[in-house]
Amino acid sequence: MPTDKTENFIEFIDCMSEMNAIIENQAVDSVFMLGDWNSHPGESFCKEMLSFCSEQNWLCADMAILPPDTYTYISEAHNCKRWLDHCIVTGAAWRSVVSAKVHYDVFWSDHFPLEVVCDINIIKPKIVPLNPNRNQAIWGERDVVQTNNFTECCNLKLKEIDIPRQLVSCCDGMCGNVEHHCIIDELYGRIVSVLRDAAVASAHVGGEARRGRPVCGWNKHVREAHSQARHYFNIWALHGKPSTGRMHEDMSLSRKKFKAKLKWCQNNQDQIKMDIIASHHQAKNFGKFWKETNKLNPRAGLPVSVDGVSEPREIANAFLDRFKVQSPLGPAASPRVLAPEGRRAGDAPVRVSAKQVAKIIKQMSRGKSPGHDGLSIEHLQYAGVHLPRVLALFYTHCIRHAYLPEELMKTIVVPVIKDKTGDASDKANYRPISLATILAKVLDSVLDSYLEKHLKLHDAQFGFRAGLSTESVILCLKHTVRYYTDRSTPVYACFLDLSKAFDLVSYDILWDKLYSETDLPES
Numbered sequence: 001m002p003t004d005k006t007e008n009f010i011e012f013i014d015c016m017s018e019m020n021a022i023i024e025n026q027a028v029d030s031v032f033m034l035g036d037w038n039s040h041p042g043e044s045f046c047k048e049m050l051s052f053c054s055e056q057n058w059l060c061a062d063m064a065i066l067p068p069d070t071y072t073y074i075s076e077a078h079n080c081k082r083w084l085d086h087c088i089v090t091g092a093a094w095r096s097v098v099s100a101k102v103h104y105d106v107f108w109s110d111h112f113p114l115e116v117v118c119d120i121n122i123i124k125p126k127i128v129p130l131n132p133n134r135n136q137a138i139w140g141e142r143d144v145v146q147t148n149n150f151t152e153c154c155n156l157k158l159k160e161i162d163i164p165r166q167l168v169s170c171c172d173g174m175c176g177n178v179e180h181h182c183i184i185d186e187l188y189g190r191i192v193s194v195l196r197d198a199a200v201a202s203a204h205v206g207g208e209a210r211r212g213r214p215v216c217g218w219n220k221h222v223r224e225a226h227s228q229a230r231h232y233f234n235i236w237a238l239h240g241k242p243s244t245g246r247m248h249e250d251m252s253l254s255r256k257k258f259k260a261k262l263k264w265c266q267n268n269q270d271q272i273k274m275d276i277i278a279s280h281h282q283a284k285n286f287g288k289f290w291k292e293t294n295k296l297n298p299r300a301g302l303p304v305s306v307d308g309v310s311e312p313r314e315i316a317n318a319f320l321d322r323f324k325v326q327s328p329l330g331p332a333a334s335p336r337v338l339a340p341e342g343r344r345a346g347d348a349p350v351r352v353s354a355k356q357v358a359k360i361i362k363q364m365s366r367g368k369s370p371g372h373d374g375l376s377i378e379h380l381q382y383a384g385v386h387l388p389r390v391l392a393l394f395y396t397h398c399i400r401h402a403y404l405p406e407e408l409m410k411t412i413v414v415p416v417i418k419d420k421t422g423d424a425s426d427k428a429n430y431r432p433i434s435l436a437t438i439l440a441k442v443l444d445s446v447l448d449s450y451l452e453k454h455l456k457l458h459d460a461q462f463g464f465r466a467g468l469s470t471e472s473v474i475l476c477l478k479h480t481v482r483y484y485t486d487r488s489t490p491v492y493a494c495f496l497d498l499s500k501a502f503d504l505v506s507y508d509i510l511w512d513k514l515y516s517e518t519d520l521p522e523s
Contacts, residue, residue: 001038004045007241010233010255012038012045016052029092030123036111040082041068053088055263061087061116065100072102072112087116096122136203137196137374146202151384153198158386161190167397174400181403187394188405191439195379217265217272222258229258319415323432352395352446358388360445371437372410380438391439395446408443411436 001015002008023031039046041063053060062070063086071081089097096118103113142150166183169175215222229251236242236251265272361380370376380387398404415430422429457465462473477493484491 001036001045004038004040004043006044006243009044009048012048013052016049020056023090029090030096031090032093032116032118033088034086034114034116036084037086037088038084039086040084049086049088055266057091058088059091059094061089061094061097062100062114065097066102070102072114074110074112076110085111085114087114092123093118096120135374137199138370139199139376139378140203142202147382150198150202150379151382153201154194154382155384155386157194157198158191158384158390161187161194161386161390161393163393163397170397170400174402177401180397180401184394184397184401184403185405185407187397188408188439191390191394192373192375192407195375195383196373198383199374199379215262215265216269216276221265221272222261225254225258225261229254318427319413319430319432322427322430323413323415350396350399350450352392352399354388354392356446356449357392357395357442360442360449361388364441364445369414369435371435371440372412373407373437375438377438377441380442391442395443398443404440404443408437408440 002011004012019033037045037049039049050060050063052058063083071083072085073082074080075082087100098117098119100114100116103115106113164183164187167180170177170180218226232247232250232254236247239247242248361377364377364381366377366381368376380391412435414433414435415427416433417424418429418431462468462470481491481493
């Protein structure tokens with residue numbers, strides 16, 4: 001830290017702000033900051049340090065434990081003792097601090113070692129998400145420069161991906177070699193890594209990454225005061241940083257105004273956010289309204305406790321039991337796989353084309369929630385010309401080996417409240433939404449394109465069909481009812497609600513019917 005002088009005051013504050021930005025960017029709870037703070041009790045730097053700690057809910061561990069006559073430095077030039085070395089801790093880390101002392105019998109330099117003893121076992125381990133860099137890979141809002149850089153990064157890496165040599169022999173048909181499964185896993189991992197690494201690398205291209213968390217209300221309440229403070233500070237620094245006079249007074253006064261406005265914004269974050277949300281709602285700008293609402297509470301609709309439990313892991317287990325599918329018909333038998341020689345004569349081997357994949361990716365809607373890997377359709381649509389070829393290669397071998405990587409099939413299950421006016425703590429008031437990986441969604445569309453050639457659906461089926469919806473069937477029902485009521489004919493309707501119908505499906509019967517229709521040998 002800089003020396004305790006008036007001209008170094010701004011630099012001292014900047015150093016502490018930088019530490020706070022690092023902590024917030026890393027999203028950690030227990031932090032220890034030890035070193036020579038040049039902050040002697042009762043002097044300006046120490047007062048500012050303690051004030052900053054109070055604002056951030058930090059504590060100076062050594063000053064809270066050691067007596068007032070403690071010192072960590074002896075100045076031979078001025079023949080004085082000073083307490084300059086400190087250990088600043090966050091609130092979570094303070095619980096682990098056991099004791100502190102200064103080793104006055106160690107003469108390594110003019111500073112005496114400050115020792116702080118901590119019981120690390122007291123600190124609860126933080127739950128690490130499955131993908132630590134998931135949030136960094138999420139597409140978010142990107143400008144043209146960032147998007148172009150993402151495309152260039154993907155093109156550079158994806159053009160190097162070709163069919164693995166171990167799978168060359170599988171190009172003629174179905175393959176039952178289970179040793180090839182790990183090759184498919186590696187191919188999938190390589191594709192995902194290219195997309196995610198390119199998304200992270202291009203996130204801040206074209207501009208410097210913002211340090212720390214943005215202050216809500218900065219533009220409206222703080223920006224002007226900050227500009228004035230920087231203006232007077234530059235004038236003051238340009239004239240040699242005088243300790244008195246008009247320039248010093250302007251610098252100090254503008255800095256106090258800036259800090260006051262900044263502190264007011266920090267202390268009233270929730271109110272400012274609510275005012276912004278209310279203004280969007282009043283202006284009927286519902287796009288920004290819901291976006292800001294999710295920022296304010298990304299877990300909106302989720303209860304603080306479910307059926308009396310409040311621990312996150314217990315809540316997750318409660319939803320797991322609620323959403324778990326257990327058919328009363330019992331578990332299905334292992335699915336059977338066609339033998340390589342089971343293909344009918346003249347049947348061409350399954351081969352997914354790059355043109356087919358490119359068409360599917362282009363038609364998919366944007367703005368959907370990403371899966372556990374952080375990837376969304378935007379990543380695929382801007383990944384460049386080589387991605388359809390690589391995905392077509394990957395999907396082809398998945399189908400020919402009757403195998404899908406485990407990471408591809410992972411989903412995030414999000415509880416969504418049914419009745420917002422009902423009991424938010426009742427787990428029965430929630431329905432599950434599964435967020436699949438985007439590569440699995442594209443594969444679903446690929447398989448649909450093949451199945452549609454063989455499916456014969458009744459015209460009265462509206463569910464799970466492209467271009468049709470509940471509005472379509474309601475319109476047909478209304479026209480049908482009106483046709484008969486206009487002719488004085490009674491209309492009788494029967495509404496049947498099949499609760500958890502898919503849980504009661506016997507997959508073994510479906511498999512038997514499928515194989516009886518194909519009449520092919522099994523492996």
